[in-house]
Amino acid sequence: MASIDTRTDAPQPGNEPTRFDVALVGAGLHGGLIALALLDAEPGLRLALVERDARPAGNHTWCFHLGDAPPNAGAWFERLPLIRWPGYEVAFPGFARAIDLPYCCLTSEGLATALQDAFAAHETARLITGCAVQALDAGSVTLADGRRLQASLVIDACGRSDVGRGGYQKFLGLEVELAADSGLARPLLMDACLPQGSQFRFMYVLPLAPRRLLIEDTAFARTADMDMAARRAAIHDYAAARGWVIQSVLREESGVLPMPWRGVPPAPTLPLKVGYGGGWFHPATGYSAPCALRMADLLARHWRAPYTALLCEWRRHRRQFRLGLLLNLLAFRGFAPDLMWHPFARFYRLPLATIGRFYRLQSTAVDVTRLLLGRPPRGFGSAWWRRGKTREVCP
Numbered sequence: 001m002a003s004i005d006t007r008t009d010a011p012q013p014g015n016e017p018t019r020f021d022v023a024l025v026g027a028g029l030h031g032g033l034i035a036l037a038l039l040d041a042e043p044g045l046r047l048a049l050v051e052r053d054a055r056p057a058g059n060h061t062w063c064f065h066l067g068d069a070p071p072n073a074g075a076w077f078e079r080l081p082l083i084r085w086p087g088y089e090v091a092f093p094g095f096a097r098a099i100d101l102p103y104c105c106l107t108s109e110g111l112a113t114a115l116q117d118a119f120a121a122h123e124t125a126r127l128i129t130g131c132a133v134q135a136l137d138a139g140s141v142t143l144a145d146g147r148r149l150q151a152s153l154v155i156d157a158c159g160r161s162d163v164g165r166g167g168y169q170k171f172l173g174l175e176v177e178l179a180a181d182s183g184l185a186r187p188l189l190m191d192a193c194l195p196q197g198s199q200f201r202f203m204y205v206l207p208l209a210p211r212r213l214l215i216e217d218t219a220f221a222r223t224a225d226m227d228m229a230a231r232r233a234a235i236h237d238y239a240a241a242r243g244w245v246i247q248s249v250l251r252e253e254s255g256v257l258p259m260p261w262r263g264v265p266p267a268p269t270l271p272l273k274v275g276y277g278g279g280w281f282h283p284a285t286g287y288s289a290p291c292a293l294r295m296a297d298l299l300a301r302h303w304r305a306p307y308t309a310l311l312c313e314w315r316r317h318r319r320q321f322r323l324g325l326l327l328n329l330l331a332f333r334g335f336a337p338d339l340m341w342h343p344f345a346r347f348y349r350l351p352l353a354t355i356g357r358f359y360r361l362q363s364t365a366v367d368v369t370r371l372l373l374g375r376p377p378r379g380f381g382s383a384w385w386r387r388g389k390t391r392e393v394c395p
């Protein structure tokens with residue numbers, strides 16, 4: 001059932017406007033941030049944001065480096081209810097490091113609240129939830145209930161990508177309440193001190209509050225299948241091994257993200273395709289928040305005639321995307337799964353500025369040299385060697 005807006009004075013469906021300046025489809029990370037940035041830049045904008053679920057923003061905890069935000073992002077960014085940390089830690093067998101790059105997370109609940117507040121404050125904007133878009137073109141959007149919205153700019157932010165072919169990052173996370181404080185002051189971005197096996201595995205832990213953690217069991221693998229029960233059990237075992245007593249599980253989230261080594265994002269066309277669906281993500285980290293923040297900033301400045309700025313951004317993105325493809329190829333095809341943590345341990349030994357730029361898809365030529373040159377990490381070639389021994393055929 002479609003619901004229109006959250007405002008008590010919202011016009012009833014029969015009187016709803018059908019002509020907009022911008023129609024945005026999908027109120028996830030990209031659609032949500034773009035909507036906030038547009039409303040901030042153009043308070044009188046006639047904006048429709050259409051979401052098929054009953055609530056905007058889905059069920060995620062989106063993390064990113066604070067440095068991923070464009071330098072002059074508007075007040076909309078400052079208003080985002082972020083949980084912030086001064087940095088994070090990584091741990092591998094024989095190597096651990098505190099990475100002092102400010103890090104933060106935005107929860108779905110936080111983004112949903114920001115969207116509801118922003119739409120409530122803008123008379124000309126409509127947040128339409130519980131109604132899927134069935135068709136869209138460069139000038140209109142057709143909703144499942146038969147309504148047709150016309151717009152000068154239509155933006156597709158529906159998620160799910162088929163850009164690229166390769167491996168997968170798959171994870172299951174449990175948000176848990178502990179019996180006592182965790183003692184963790186910063187996120188543990190990658191704890192690879194775990195038994196490995198047929199896929200590269202690590203735990204990712206976010207201290208959301210002194211007694212509340214999000215613990216994610218993550219694997220980089222060739223296949224997308226995931227044994228959910230085994231992942232849940234592994235998280236409970238990991239917590240017990242760290243001395244954390246789980247009192248209750250508050251929430252669960254899971255995902256399977258592409259880690260391609262083939263394919264590049266398609267050039268922008270109309271209607272604009274943003275988000276994961278348009279290939280606006282980091283192929284080697286799975287993160288798309290840096291792209292979403294930049295796209296929101298770009299569209300807020302250029303929504304009337306976005307093509308030239310977008311083309312320029314896409315060319316830059318494509319170059320960085322290719323670097324990610326190459327690194328995925330080397331990691332997935334060059335290392336046996338149980339040794340795949342070696343290139344990551346090597347990566348986290350690099351200078352902080354190189355790590356930060358890599359995450360936000362802004363690596364410089366010097367960064368690329370640092371990433372690719374030097375003695376190969378231990379285990380390089382092990383995948384080929386083992387394949388030769390076992391006659392495994394790679395897809």
Ligand SMILES: Cc1cc2nc3c(=O)[nH]c(=O)nc-3n(C[C@H](O)[C@H](O)[C@H](O)COP(=O)(O)OP(=O)(O)OC[C@H]3O[C@@H](n4cnc5c(N)ncnc54)[C@H](O)[C@@H]3O)c2cc1C
Nearest residue numbers: 026028029030052062063133158159255275276287288289
């Ligand atoms: C569990 C999880 C955790 C992640 N964590 C991070 C992280 O920490 N940092 C990071 O940078 N990235 C993270 N990612 C990766 C990536 O950033 C997210 O997948 C991000 O949500 C992608 O944004 P998006 O806007 O493209 O898609 P989504 O956020 O999935 O949004 C798409 C929206 O479109 C809606 N929709 C789809 N079809 C229709 C339709 N026909 N009509 C109307 N609405 C429609 C969906 O309901 C959804 O709300 C994570 C991914 C997952 C799955």
